[in-house]
Amino acid sequence: MIHVLVSDSMSSEGLQPLLDAAHINVVQKKVEEVDHELHLFDALLVRSATKVTEELFEKMTNLKIVGRAGVGVDNIDIEAATKHGVVVINAPNGNTISTAEHTFAMMASLLRHIPQANVTVKSNEWNRSAFVGTELYSKSLGIIGFGRIGGEIAKRARVFGMNILVFDPFLTKDRAEKIGVSNCTLDELLTNADIITVHTPLIKETRGILNKETIAKTKKGVYLLNCARGGIIDEAGLIHHLENGHVAGAALDVFEVEPPVNNKLLKFDNVIVTPHLGASTKEAQLNVAAQVTQEILNFLDGKPVTSSINLPTLTKELFDKIQPFYHLAKKMGNIVSQCMKVPVQEVAIQYEGSVAELETSFITKALLSGFLGARVDITVNEVNAGMIAKERGISFSEKITSNNSGYENLLEVKVFGDNQNFVLRGTHVPHYGERIVGINDFNIDFYPTGHLLYIQHQDKPGVIGRVGKVLGDHEVNIATMQVGRKEKGGEAIMMLAFDRPLDDTLTSQLAAYDDIVSVKSIDL
Ligand SMILES: NC(=O)C1=CN([C@@H]2O[C@H](COP(=O)(O)OP(=O)(O)OC[C@H]3O[C@@H](n4cnc5c(N)ncnc54)[C@H](O)[C@@H]3O)[C@@H](O)[C@H]2O)C=CC1
Numbered sequence: 001m002i003h004v005l006v007s008d009s010m011s012s013e014g015l016q017p018l019l020d021a022a023h024i025n026v027v028q029k030k031v032e033e034v035d036h037e038l039h040l041f042d043a044l045l046v047r048s049a050t051k052v053t054e055e056l057f058e059k060m061t062n063l064k065i066v067g068r069a070g071v072g073v074d075n076i077d078i079e080a081a082t083k084h085g086v087v088v089i090n091a092p093n094g095n096t097i098s099t100a101e102h103t104f105a106m107m108a109s110l111l112r113h114i115p116q117a118n119v120t121v122k123s124n125e126w127n128r129s130a131f132v133g134t135e136l137y138s139k140s141l142g143i144i145g146f147g148r149i150g151g152e153i154a155k156r157a158r159v160f161g162m163n164i165l166v167f168d169p170f171l172t173k174d175r176a177e178k179i180g181v182s183n184c185t186l187d188e189l190l191t192n193a194d195i196i197t198v199h200t201p202l203i204k205e206t207r208g209i210l211n212k213e214t215i216a217k218t219k220k221g222v223y224l225l226n227c228a229r230g231g232i233i234d235e236a237g238l239i240h241h242l243e244n245g246h247v248a249g250a251a252l253d254v255f256e257v258e259p260p261v262n263n264k265l266l267k268f269d270n271v272i273v274t275p276h277l278g279a280s281t282k283e284a285q286l287n288v289a290a291q292v293t294q295e296i297l298n299f300l301d302g303k304p305v306t307s308s309i310n311l312p313t314l315t316k317e318l319f320d321k322i323q324p325f326y327h328l329a330k331k332m333g334n335i336v337s338q339c340m341k342v343p344v345q346e347v348a349i350q351y352e353g354s355v356a357e358l359e360t361s362f363i364t365k366a367l368l369s370g371f372l373g374a375r376v377d378i379t380v381n382e383v384n385a386g387m388i389a390k391e392r393g394i395s396f397s398e399k400i401t402s403n404n405s406g407y408e409n410l411l412e413v414k415v416f417g418d419n420q421n422f423v424l425r426g427t428h429v430p431h432y433g434e435r436i437v438g439i440n441d442f443n444i445d446f447y448p449t450g451h452l453l454y455i456q457h458q459d460k461p462g463v464i465g466r467v468g469k470v471l472g473d474h475e476v477n478i479a480t481m482q483v484g485r486k487e488k489g490g491e492a493i494m495m496l497a498f499d500r501p502l503d504d505t506l507t508s509q510l511a512a513y514d515d516i517v518s519v520k521s522i523d524l
């Protein structure tokens with residue numbers, strides 16, 4: 001049974017496929033309410049209320065995936081998720097329209113004082129002169145962060161006859177042209193916009209992008225909006241410019257601390273607020289819950305996820321093509337790790353042939369996870385393999401080569417360790433399977449599975465017979481056997497496969513022969 005914890009309120013219609021799955025047990029409770037069972041859950045679904053911290057990852061020892069029903073993942077410690085090998089996914093476009101519409105509603109309300117006027121009329125006042133507003137028509141709207149939501153706002157602003165100024169360092173010329181806007185510098189936007197709205201993620205570079213100093217550069221009487229994340233507009237800086245009358249008004253859906261506690265911003269008549277409602281429509285909630293549910297089901301079924309924050313994004317088609325190499329790479333990493341029982345400083349992976357055209361970074365991570373999984377006692381997977389390698393001082397690299405070894409595809413891993421290097425080559429043959437085709441300078445051909453014995457020896461008469469006899473004396477049946485050598489009478493290797501693991505006494509007994517250089521038992 002797979003256990004999924006849904007810890008924030010979510011559209012039950014969107015969650016239905018998870019609720020309907022017979023093999024999945026869905027618990028809809030807050031994290032605090034299941035404190036003693038946290039270790040049971042395979043998946044966690046959240047909106048923005050649940051804080052997914054390092055401490056929570058430590059308690060959720062079985063967790064494999066966190067799904068964020070929404071865009072912003074600032075409530076999830078992505079670094080901690082990556083370290084714990086937990087995939088983080090979000091629902092990037094399900095609430096775009098709702099948030100763009102909310103921002104527009106806030107903008108119109110702010111400039112026409114609708115919330116303030118509403119309160120007075122309901123209090124039996126009829127004071128029309130107190131609420132003279134400002135038109136949106138022909139005003140310059142500055143949009144900071146021109147992604148999905150910023151783009152939708154621009155489309156609506158154009159219909160209202162507004163001029164649009166955009167600042168987004170990552171905006172491509174193509175996308176700007178397609179929507180018909182031009183990118184300007186932050187300073188140009190600040191000095192020319194009548195209204196400024198922010199739509200970036202909350203990251204180091206955007207925290208406080210509008211602050212005491214930058215707001216001072218804006219036009220006197222500017223209106224500011226934040227329907228993205230609290231902290232993108234620095235609250236102290238905004239308060240300063242509301243008090244000195246530089247800012248004519250602000251519309252805020254989000255706050256540095258939510259819900260806001262003793263927040264001075266709530267005292268200003270010209271500040272209108274909503275309780276983080278950008279994505280709160282029936283449509284958006286259905287969209288994000290359905291998107292994230294489908295992704296979780298795919299993931300739990302071993303299918304690719306398309307909106308991961310800490311894994312390369314793969315389409316189903318690409319994922320299917322990568323699968324054979326993913327499994328081969330994982331096994332190759334594992335074999336190398338078991339053959340190199342010394343500290344390792346570097347892992348270099350090379351791709352040749354058709355495999356080089358795929359998303360090799362994913363295959364590299366699979367190889368690293370196979371390598372590290374055999375030598376560390378924590379969960380290692382494609383999510384955290386790179387991070388764990390770095391933490392352990394192991395550098396890794398990948399290279400595409402145009403070498404022509406004759407194989408349709410070839411993966412080669414070279415591992416450099418204390419006084420020892422090791423090279424392994426593998427290929428995948430369609431309809432036939434994975435093959436290891438080279439160890440160090442030797443050509444060989446075996447199927448990497450089960451219990452193997454790798455023997456380096458002298459190419460002399462009687463060695464193979466002696467190995468067979470020792471194994472036979474211990475009632476060990478040899479399932480398959482491959483040999484390889486470089487030259488007659490020189491160094492040689494054997495790879496034997498068995499139906500059951502070998503015990504250490506047997507490998508020590510074989511290693512004691514003079515013409516046997518080394519014996520390594522490999523379990524896959
Ligand atoms: N109030 C609410 O309920 C909601 C809030 N949000 C917030 O809105 C934000 C934006 O959402 P989307 O448009 O879907 O995200 P997006 O990823 O499509 O767009 C973000 C844009 O910000 C730009 N950006 C990044 N760093 C920047 C910088 N230093 N300066 C200027 N631009 C920068 C990016 O290039 C990107 O184009 C989310 O990160 C989330 O925090 C999203 C949905 C609902």
Ligand SMILES: O=C(O)CCC(=O)C(=O)O
Nearest residue numbers: 047048070071072279280
């Ligand atoms: O879950 C919510 O309603 C908040 C949505 C949001 O802020 C986001 O998607 O980034």
